[in-house]
Amino acid sequence: MENTPVKSAEFRFNEISFFLNGNRRAARLSPGISTLDFLNKELHLYGSKCSCNEGDCGACTVVISYPREGEIVYEAINSCLYPAAKLHGKHLITVEGLGTSEDLHPIQRALLDHHSTQCGYCTPGFVMSLFALLASIAHPDTESIMAALEGNLCRCTGYQSILDAAQELSRDFEPANIVPSWCRKVEALLFGFKDPAQSVFINSDSEYSINNYLKPESCQQLASLLNKHPEASLIAGGTDIMVQVNVSRRKFSTLIDLAEISELKNLQLKRDGIHIGAAVSYSRIMDSGIVRSDLPALTKLCRLIASKQIRNFGTLVGNIANASPIGDSLPLLLVYDTKLIVSSLEADREIPLQAFFLDYRKTALKPGEYIREIIIPIPPRDSFIMALKTAKRKSVDISSVVSAIRIDHEGQSAALAFGGVAATPVLSKLFAQQWKAAQNGDWQALAQSVASEFSPLSDVRGSAEYRRQMIINHILQYAEAYHG
Ligand SMILES: Cc1cc2nc3c(=O)[nH]c(=O)nc-3n(C[C@H](O)[C@H](O)[C@H](O)COP(=O)(O)OP(=O)(O)OC[C@H]3O[C@@H](n4cnc5c(N)ncnc54)[C@H](O)[C@@H]3O)c2cc1C
Numbered sequence: 493m494e495n496t497p498v499k500s501a502e503f504r505f506n507e508i509s510f511f512l513n514g515n516r517r518a519a520r521l522s523p524g525i526s527t528l529d530f531l532n533k534e535l536h537l538y539g540s541k542c543s544c545n546e547g548d549c550g551a552c553t554v555v556i557s558y559p560r561e562g563e564i565v566y567e568a569i570n571s572c573l574y575p576a577a578k579l580h581g582k583h584l585i586t587v588e589g590l591g592t593s594e595d596l597h598p599i600q601r602a603l604l605d606h607h608s609t610q611c612g613y614c615t616p617g618f619v620m621s622l623f624a625l626l627a628s629i630a631h632p633d634t635e636s637i638m639a640a641l642e643g644n645l646c647r648c649t650g651y652q653s654i655l656d657a658a659q660e661l662s663r664d665f666e667p668a669n670i671v672p673s674w675c676r677k678v679e680a681l682l683f684g685f686k687d688p689a690q691s692v693f694i695n696s697d698s699e700y701s702i703n704n705y706l707k708p709e710s711c712q713q714l715a716s717l718l719n720k721h722p723e724a725s726l727i728a729g730g731t732d733i734m735v736q737v738n739v740s741r742r743k744f745s746t747l748i749d750l751a752e753i754s755e756l757k758n759l760q761l762k763r764d765g766i767h768i769g770a771a772v773s774y775s776r777i778m779d780s781g782i783v784r785s786d787l788p789a790l791t792k793l794c795r796l797i798a799s800k801q802i803r804n805f806g807t808l809v810g811n812i813a814n815a816s817p818i819g820d821s822l823p824l825l826l827v828y829d830t831k832l833i834v835s836s837l838e839a840d841r842e843i844p845l846q847a848f849f850l851d852y853r854k855t856a857l858k859p860g861e862y863i864r865e866i867i868i869p870i871p872p873r874d875s876f877i878m879a880l881k882t883a884k885r886k887s888v889d890i891s892s893v894v895s896a897i898r899i900d901h902e903g904q905s906a907a908l909a910f911g912g913v914a915a916t917p918v919l920s921k922l923f924a925q926q927w928k929a930a931q932n933g934d935w936q937a938l939a940q941s942v943a944s945e946f947s948p949l950s951d952v953r954g955s956a957e958y959r960r961q962m963i964i965n966h967i968l969q970y971a972e973a974y975h976g
């Protein structure tokens with residue numbers, strides 16, 4: 493087999509070209525450096541704060557603006573997890589750009605007026621989350637405000653004063669008054685942005701946690717790079733990978749970033765179902781009318797995953813490839829009968845999701861392969877499909893137990909899948925076999941029987957006994973919803 497060479501012109505320095513608070517900038521990056529470290533350590537901008545360094549607190553929130561499907565979007569992200577290499581071709585907006593102490597931005601003024609800040613450490617993060625929200629939606633309701641802020645923690649003020657400020661802003665301001673004119677000027681430039689030279693970054697200096705950060709622009713380049721760098725790991729959003737870099741201090745010799753490969757950004761309805769590419773974020777899925785109409789349970793479930801900041805760049809395919817037994821999307825994708833299209837330099841192949849998880853964090857991917865996209869067949873309109881997540885907190889928390897159910901054709905066939913009860917996400921065999929009994933109303937016996945099928949572990953998120961009880965509780969909740 494021959495390696496397809498990647499054009500040598502693309503093996504350039506690790507430089508990016510982007511906009512920062514209205515001004516075009518170029519920068520030479522340490523490979524894999526996060527946007528937060530880039531801001532704090534290299535640009536000496538200290539407004540964005542580091543607290544947890546793992547996506548939980550929102551103190552580091554900044555906003556990125558870029559063209560998405562023909563429109564400019566403003567998205568809040570956790571800069572501690574967002575590799576600065578991803579800023580290429582985007583507009584990075586930080587709290588320093590929005591206002592000064594003499595001339596506060598309306599969001600800063602509202603937070604001040606409502607006494608929404610004490611020590612102030614969290615405030616830049618709240619300002620930026622509110623900026624992304626109010627730049628994107630006119631007069632958001634309380635639920636949208638809460639969703640936008642659930643990834644921001646404050647340990648001083650309590651949240652009511654922040655919510656009051658946000659509600660006043662929502663009432664009194666339109667995006668036109670929130671987005672400064674320098675952002676609007678950059679919007680036009682973002683559409684015309686052409687600077688392909690820095691598409692792949694190489695740096696082999698061993699002092700870094702990530703030595704090589706490669707950014708291919710096509711699936712062909714990606715397959716070649718995987719072939720050439722068998723040691724490489726893939727990075728889509730990076731919301732799992734960058735936690736490993738920041739917190740577990742894991743070192744990567746080579747990371748290959750999928751986010752700029754346009755073929756992987758597909759979200760399309762085709763004859764065999766909805767195709768979702770490897771670089772499609774949760775937020776795009778949630779915004780998709782096709783998904784909302786044909787896979788409403790997926791839209792609802794995405795809302796329960798992580799925070800707005802994480803959903804803006806974390807991907808559904810990353811959740812699958814990460815192969816955590818508590819990946820929230822996996823039970824639902826199992827009952828949807830999802831198929832993975834896996835590619836390599838040699839060929840494409842299709843793997844049913846059921847056959848993908850081999851053991852704890854072990855998947856059916858072979859060396860040189862990556863998941864290109866997933867296909868979710870559209871269920872019949874009369875199918876009953878629902879997912880449940882049990883976690884200690886409502887937002888930004890990992891599940892103890894997550895599950896999904898599907899009942900087709902008035903009970904002719906049924907599937908139930910769980911995460912958090914075995915080494916991999918699993919479909920319940922007993923449920924498929926014994927489902928008919930429940931049709932006669934004996935859900936309690938069925939729930940007890942399914943609970944005995946699994947031997948969950950005890951860990952910080954729950955004991956084995958607790959998890960077995962959750963299996964029963966989820967099934968009884970499904971029974972209630974099904975019989976309505
Ligand atoms: C604060 C926080 C909260 C979170 N909350 C939740 C939650 O509520 N529920 C939940 O399920 N998860 C949660 N996560 C985990 C994470 O956000 C998700 O798993 C997300 O879907 C990962 O997607 P990503 O694109 O960021 O993955 P990445 O970090 O880019 O990649 C994840 C893994 O998949 C591999 N990979 C990525 N794409 C491909 C591909 N196309 N082919 C082959 N391998 C690939 C990578 O090499 C890596 O091993 C949370 C994470 C954080 C930091």
Ligand code: FES
Pocket residue numbers: 541542543544545546547548549550551552553570571572573
């Ligand atoms: S520092 Fe806490 S989310 Fe980034």
Ligand code: FES
Pocket residue numbers: 608609610611612613614615645646647648649
């Ligand atoms: S004002 Fe102190 S953490 Fe929010």
